[in-house]
Amino acid sequence: MADSTIRQGPEPNGPALAAFLSAGIGAVAMGAFVLLNEAGIYAAPGLYPPAGGVSGRTTFAVVVWLIAWALLHLRWKNRTLDARRVYLGGLSLMSAGLLATFPPLWALL
Secondary structure, three states: OOOOOOOOOOOOOHHHHHHHHHHHHHHHHHHHHHHHHHOOOOOOOOOEOOOEHHHHHHHHHHHHHHHHHHHHHHHHOOOOOOHHHHHHHHHHHHHHHHHHOOHHHHOOO
């Protein structure tokens, strides 16, 4: 039996874009935690002793990512957004987060 529901307009892309942008937010969070640690401002606790502080930094970054994803998903779940803007924003955030984790950048602090 065919689905009798007829959808008007484009399919909502908000949930997918929320996942993409939240990945960028999580990457920036990871980069920020690394920079704060290297600057001596904040040292994340070691949640798994053999891994040391990196286990705390990554856990906190994952928590930020999950919160961002949940909030963006709730806000955008039924919306159709401009994918180009969200992709550019997400890629910019991911690039900034990745750049912040490189040791040559830490020497500039």
